[in-house]
Amino acid sequence: MRRQAAAARTLDELTADSTTCRACPRLVRWREEVARVKRRSFADELYWGRPVAGWGDEAASIAIVGLAPAAHGGNRTGRIFTGDRSGDWLFAALHRAGLAALPTSTHVDDGQQLIGVRMVAAVRCAPPENKPTTAERDTCRPWLVRELELLAPTLRVVVVLGGFGWQALLPVLAGAGYPLPRPMPRFGHGARFDLADAEGRASSAIADRRASSAIGDRRALSVLGCYHPSQQNTFTGKLTEPMLDDIFALAKDLCG
Secondary structure, three states: OHHHHHHOOOHHHHHHHHOOOOOOHHHHHHHHHHHHHOOHHHOOOOOOOOOOOOEEOOOOOEEEEEOOOOOOOHHHHOOOOOOOHHHHHHHHHHHHOOOEOOOOOOOOOOOOOEOOEEEEEOOOOOOHHHOOOHHHHHHHHHHHHHHHHHHOOOOOEEEEEOHHHHHHHHHHHHHOOOOOOOOOOOOOOOOEEEEOOOOOOOOOOOOOOOOOOOOOOOOOEEEEEEOOOOHHHHHHOOOOHHHHHHHHHHHHHHHO
16 A cells, blocks of 8 residues: 555546555444445435545645544545535635635535645544544555655645644655654644755745646645644634634745
């Protein structure tokens, strides 16, 4: 699987390869059981029931990294954050920021388009209780490593949703060729660290913004932490609309 991910030459190839992955038996059983049993409110729908690939702009300057597909969200629709409550908050914020064509995303043919943004998950299969194991996280890592490598020529900012996503992303960045800071930065809402480009230059608002078509030309990168737009966080007020808006406003500003 690691070799298969590394061999993908385009995002389309990566999508095709990753959506056939069966490397984690527990996740395969769960995602397929959910797709077979279904939730009553979606009983008439055909569930995707497979790994959920990244989607969005293939020349994205911003990547959004989540934890994993929701059992009756991405695992049903085949698109990360589409058709679940977390996605309702996320797409509304992206639309307010001018980063999404529509304020909602309900299914793959709804006309939603991400503008300069790509969404990915640290773990591509829906896990039981939304909790993948560390072994499952590490097994899935090569898909995200390769996705960030393919996005590297244009990517300027990664917005990480939640502490699990933050911990999953750090070794992914190292695997994609970015030198990590020491000590390792801690997650928090609004946490930020900057990574050097292929020539060792740190991320800067005045850095050269010319996009390269060469996959090996890695640009400087800023990483932003954001509380996950889970129902627990949004219902309790731990994450508010202004807090989410501030993150995407900063992400846009860092892209220049």
